[in-house]
Amino acid sequence: MITNQVKQKFIEIVGSENYFDSKTERLVYSYDATPNFQSMPDAVIVPSNKDDVASIVKLCNAYHIPIVPRGSGTNLCAGTCPTEGGLVIIFTRMNQILEIDEENLTVTVQPGVITQDLINAVEQRGLFYPPDPSSMKISTIGGNINENSGGLRGLKYGVTRDYVLALEAVLPNGDIIQTGGKLAKDVAGYDLTRLFVGSEGTLCVITEATLKLIPMPETKKTMLALYEDLEAAARTVSSIIANRIIPTTLEFLDQPTLEVVEDFAKIGLPTDVKAVLLIEQDGTADIVEHDMEKIRTICLKEQAKSVQIAKTTEEAAALTAARRAALSALARLKPTTILEDATVPRSEIAKMVKAINEIAEKYNVKICTFGHAGDGNLHPTVPTDARNEEEMERVEKAFEEIFARAIELGGTITGEHGVGVMKAPYLEWKLGSAGISAMKAIKEAFDPNNIMNPGKVFAKETRKRVVVSK
Amino acid sequence: MTTSKEKQIIHDQFKEKMDYDELLNCMRCGFCLPSCPTYIESGLKESHSPRGRIALMKAVVDGIIEPDEDVERTLELCLGCRACEPVCPSGVKYGHLLEEARDIINQNKKHSLPAKVIRKTVFEGLFPHPNRMKFATSLLGFYQRSGIQKIAQKSGVMRLFPETMATMEKVLPKAPTLKEMKNRPEFLEAYGKRNKRVAFFSGCLMDTMFLETNNATTKLLQLAGCDIVIPKQQTCCGALHGHSGEKASAKELAKRNIQAFEELEVDYIITNAGGCGAFLVDYDHLLNKDPEWRERAEAFATKIKDVSSILVEMNFFKKPLKLTPQVITYQDSCHLRNVQGTYFEPRTLLKSIEGVTYVEMKEADRCCGSAGIYNIVESEMSMQILDHKMVNAKATNAKTIVTANPGCLLQMKLGIEREGLSHSVRAIHIVDLLLEAVETASLTTSGNVINLNEDKNDIGLTS
Numbered sequence: 001m002i003t004n005q006v007k008q009k010f011i012e013i014v015g016s017e018n019y020f021d022s023k024t025e026r027l028v029y030s031y032d033a034t035p036n037f038q039s040m041p042d043a044v045i046v047p048s049n050k051d052d053v054a055s056i057v058k059l060c061n062a063y064h065i066p067i068v069p070r071g072s073g074t075n076l077c078a079g080t081c082p083t084e085g086g087l088v089i090i091f092t093r094m095n096q097i098l099e100i101d102e103e104n105l106t107v108t109v110q111p112g113v114i115t116q117d118l119i120n121a122v123e124q125r126g127l128f129y130p131p132d133p134s135s136m137k138i139s140t141i142g143g144n145i146n147e148n149s150g151g152l153r154g155l156k157y158g159v160t161r162d163y164v165l166a167l168e169a170v171l172p173n174g175d176i177i178q179t180g181g182k183l184a185k186d187v188a189g190y191d192l193t194r195l196f197v198g199s200e201g202t203l204c205v206i207t208e209a210t211l212k213l214i215p216m217p218e219t220k221k222t223m224l225a226l227y228e229d230l231e232a233a234a235r236t237v238s239s240i241i242a243n244r245i246i247p248t249t250l251e252f253l254d255q256p257t258l259e260v261v262e263d264f265a266k267i268g269l270p271t272d273v274k275a276v277l278l279i280e281q282d283g284t285a286d287i288v289e290h291d292m293e294k295i296r297t298i299c300l301k302e303q304a305k306s307v308q309i310a311k312t313t314e315e316a317a318a319l320t321a322a323r324r325a326a327l328s329a330l331a332r333l334k335p336t337t338i339l340e341d342a343t344v345p346r347s348e349i350a351k352m353v354k355a356i357n358e359i360a361e362k363y364n365v366k367i368c369t370f371g372h373a374g375d376g377n378l379h380p381t382v383p384t385d386a387r388n389e390e391e392m393e394r395v396e397k398a399f400e401e402i403f404a405r406a407i408e409l410g411g412t413i414t415g416e417h418g419v420g421v422m423k424a425p426y427l428e429w430k431l432g433s434a435g436i437s438a439m440k441a442i443k444e445a446f447d448p449n450n451i452m453n454p455g456k457v458f459a460k461e462t463r464k465r466v467v468v469s470k
Numbered sequence: 471m472t473t474s475k476e477k478q479i480i481h482d483q484f485k486e487k488m489d490y491d492e493l494l495n496c497m498r499c500g501f502c503l504p505s506c507p508t509y510i511e512s513g514l515k516e517s518h519s520p521r522g523r524i525a526l527m528k529a530v531v532d533g534i535i536e537p538d539e540d541v542e543r544t545l546e547l548c549l550g551c552r553a554c555e556p557v558c559p560s561g562v563k564y565g566h567l568l569e570e571a572r573d574i575i576n577q578n579k580k581h582s583l584p585a586k587v588i589r590k591t592v593f594e595g596l597f598p599h600p601n602r603m604k605f606a607t608s609l610l611g612f613y614q615r616s617g618i619q620k621i622a623q624k625s626g627v628m629r630l631f632p633e634t635m636a637t638m639e640k641v642l643p644k645a646p647t648l649k650e651m652k653n654r655p656e657f658l659e660a661y662g663k664r665n666k667r668v669a670f671f672s673g674c675l676m677d678t679m680f681l682e683t684n685n686a687t688t689k690l691l692q693l694a695g696c697d698i699v700i701p702k703q704q705t706c707c708g709a710l711h712g713h714s715g716e717k718a719s720a721k722e723l724a725k726r727n728i729q730a731f732e733e734l735e736v737d738y739i740i741t742n743a744g745g746c747g748a749f750l751v752d753y754d755h756l757l758n759k760d761p762e763w764r765e766r767a768e769a770f771a772t773k774i775k776d777v778s779s780i781l782v783e784m785n786f787f788k789k790p791l792k793l794t795p796q797v798i799t800y801q802d803s804c805h806l807r808n809v810q811g812t813y814f815e816p817r818t819l820l821k822s823i824e825g826v827t828y829v830e831m832k833e834a835d836r837c838c839g840s841a842g843i844y845n846i847v848e849s850e851m852s853m854q855i856l857d858h859k860m861v862n863a864k865a866t867n868a869k870t871i872v873t874a875n876p877g878c879l880l881q882m883k884l885g886i887e888r889e890g891l892s893h894s895v896r897a898i899h900i901v902d903l904l905l906e907a908v909e910t911a912s913l914t915t916s917g918n919v920i921n922l923n924e925d926k927n928d929i930g931l932t933s
Contacts, residue, residue, distance in 0.1 A: 024540035027529050028522035033498045040534075073516070074500045092514040114504075138500040264559045328499040328559030335494035337560075386494070 002042045013055045018046040029088045032073040032080045041082040048093040050207040058174030069201045071143025074135040077420025083455045104182045105213045111142025127213040130157035134324040148198030150416030155374035156248045161197045168208035172447040201453035203446045217282035222316035225277040225299040225307045233275040234350035236302040237373045249280035250374025257370040260329040265322035334383035342406040343415030346376040355405045363398040377415035424459035480537040483574045484530045493528040502554035520554035551804035551837035576715025597706040604651040607678035611645035634849040641883035646681040658698040665695035669736040674706040686905040687742045694784040703730035709749035728770045738775040744803025744875035750774045778815040787822035790911035799831045799868035803875035823907045829866040840881035860885045871897045
């Protein structure tokens with residue numbers, strides 16, 4: 001609850017044109033891209049600088065008002081759904097690229113910068129920011145940092161975490177702190193930068209970030225390998241890695257996913273095969289050539305039906321763009337689309353794909369699978385209907401079993417989407433109770449009043465493990 | 471004010487009529503956000519985005535919020551440009567949702583007296599009646615030719631009107647005379663070899679205020695080898711009604727048009743206004759709950775084709791086309807691009823003109839802010855969008871801005887006027903420019919321009 005008196009104080013900080021509490025404005029910030037989650041905030045506020053943020057946070061701390069920092073609300077773990085009400089902070093006015101430092105190869109940005117805008121800006125200078133979540137045209141850097149977003153280039157280049165050098169953040173008591181710097185080496189004290197990346201808005205509000213850039217790869221090639229057998233495609237993934245080749249991108253799409261993606265993108269994707277691998281390699285021309293040839297041979301050896309290399313950069317770009325639309329395109333099938341984020345070591349990818357198919361059969365649910373197979377990060381997705389309670393229950397059970405299986409294979413419950421509310425009940429499966437206690441201790445040290453995105457990451461109850469059928 | 475009783479009725483009708491599957495189809499991924507002009511121009515406010523509007527519609531159905539003024543406002547401020555549809559991977563039919571929601575709100579809310587009078591005049595009194603449209607246009611012609619316009623402009627009386635209207639008054643084309651408008655033939659024969667038989671949807675505004683453009687269109691079609699049937703019984707397409715929450719009237723108009731065209735045995739029904747074309751193409755959706763009309767509407771809708779599409783199909787761009795050397799750019803008609811999916815055809819035609827340097831405008835696919843009567847009723851947002859558009863238009867250094875819809879044409883003229891560029895930059899409908907290119911080419915090759923007055927118009931009259 002925000003009283004009138006507190007509301008006036010918020011308005012004093014940002015002006016009445018940047019504070020909203022009408023039902024309409026609250027409703028449109030009651031959701032993110034996670035299906036079946038919605039909860040009204042008490043108000044929405046749009047600060048323009050770190051001092052505004054600090055004042056807002058102090059006030060929230062004093063009055064125990066929950067804070068939900070929100071980028072573009074594209075996340076899939078209900079991380080920015082204000083499940084306990086409170087204040088949603090929007091960063092549309094803090095969206096400046098502050099500096100591109102070509103000597104240190106860094107870029108310093110405010111949290112509201114759209115990922116694609118940042119990528120475009122640095123690429124104009126011949127520099128490269130690799131993290132490229134599928135939502136990058138919409139998502140903000142602040143959101144990417146909070147969720148530790150991945151992307152299609154994660155296999156070779158890593159995820160957001162690997163590119164954050166320094167952060168400016170407002171702590172729950174209103175203090176503004178700096179972590180890290182433009183340094184290649186820095187071992188002074190605890191690594192708070194890494195702690196904050198992926199903290200899902202539960203520890204601080206990020207107000208500025210310095211990111212690492214690398215030189216732009218000279219060239220890039222894109223390949224599509226077609227398979228009549230799902231598991232053969234999955235085996236190829238492990239085989240490529242085992243042959244000591246790390247492609248930039250190694251994506252897996254099964255047939256139902258191909259169909260909906262083609263329905264949207266209309267670029268001539270094959271829809272009559274069981275699966276495809278979308279493979280990219282970048283680097284110097286000779287290395288790319290050499291690697292692509294080796295990959296081609298491996299694909300064919302693993303029973304690929306055919307291997308096609310994109311002839312033009314436009315053709316290649318269309319392929320990756322189409323892949324980025326996969327999740328939303330799957331929403332064409334049924335009213336509700338539930339996507340998960342199970343991840344296994346890449347050597348286990350074939351086993352995981354097989355397990356997903358068995359689980360789908362066991363619970364009689366349709367599971368479409370696509371994902372960043374190269375880094376073991378799969379997105380089994382169920383097209384369903386939230387109104388069908390009986391089916392929803394089976395879907396839930398199927399996912400439980402998928403997570404359980406992923407962990408058995410040495411994997412995890414989320415590779416890039418975050419825990420949020422969606423995965424909170426499963427976190428203990430991954431961390432164990434001691435792991436949860438350690439994390440809770442950190443949370444309490446930073447945020448004793450539990451105002452920072454409460455209800456996320458830590459579940460009230462842990463889900464019991466289902467019995468996994470072997 | 472919306473009274474609580476009105477809100478209750480609107481809520482009930484939302485529950486009854488809104489397509490809930492379509493609302494659920496939006497999985498809130500946000501891919502639509504960067505394409506939405508009002509989201510961008512409002513400073514990235516989610517309430518003015520397609521995702522936000524869909525969430526609001528759903529929330530009204532779910533009973534989470536009331537359909538209050540704020541909800542209405544977000545729906546009103548939408549241009550209906552449907553730029554969100556082609557970028558939506560889930561394929562949500564946003565335009566249909568918006569149309570239904572606006573219809574429910576409008577039919578169940580008491581409008582203020584002036585709004586009522588204007589709506590009644592426009593939607594019932596004027597557009598559905600071709601003769602009244604002609605008469606009104608002839609009044610405008612009288613105003614322009616009699617010298618009253620000059621007096622009005624000099625006296626400053628136009629300053630009493632909102633800025634958009636005052637500027638609009640300056641940029642309206644020269645209205646044709648009543649006689650010219652009544653001269654519309656019902657059949658035109660192809661020049662040379664006949665390759666196709668088409669019907670022409672002449673429209674209401676296009677066949678009055680933009681009569682010249684309609685004449686240019688039929689001329690191009692004849693040159694391309696089309697026999698053209700122009701049924702007299704056709705009427706306004708109903709787009710304006712459909713987009714303004716007057717769905718019942720739109721359906722009536724649709725039925726009249728379907729009847730007018732259905733027994734003509736033509737290959738296509740040709741339109742030259744992006745907005746009309748998109749509405750006509752959607753007749754099957756408009757009448758999908760009407761068993762008597764559904765199939766007839768489908769048959770009608772599948773025949774709709776924009777003039778630029780048929781010209782490309784008939785290889786018109788291979789004909790001699792020439793203009794004095796100039797830079798030109800093209801402003802997409804939202805509905806032509808986003809609903810009909812026609813965007814490379816106009817560009818193909820323009821690029822084929824000798825002497826022309828075609829420069830693509832940045833964000834050519836972004837709405838110009840015209841959107842039916844939006845630029846009059848939502849003047850402030852419309853002008854903000856237009857100013858943004860003009861920055862991109864000017865950056866091309868084009869002397870000619872080409873459009874494919876009457877609303878866009880007027881809006882671009884408005885933009886040129888606002889920028890004080892009316893002496894150096896012109897806006898023109900694509901068919902007018904193409905005809906100009908045909909004439910210039912024929913002048914340079916044969917030394918003889920095609921005589922526009924002496925053609926088969928008169929011979930071909932069947933009435």
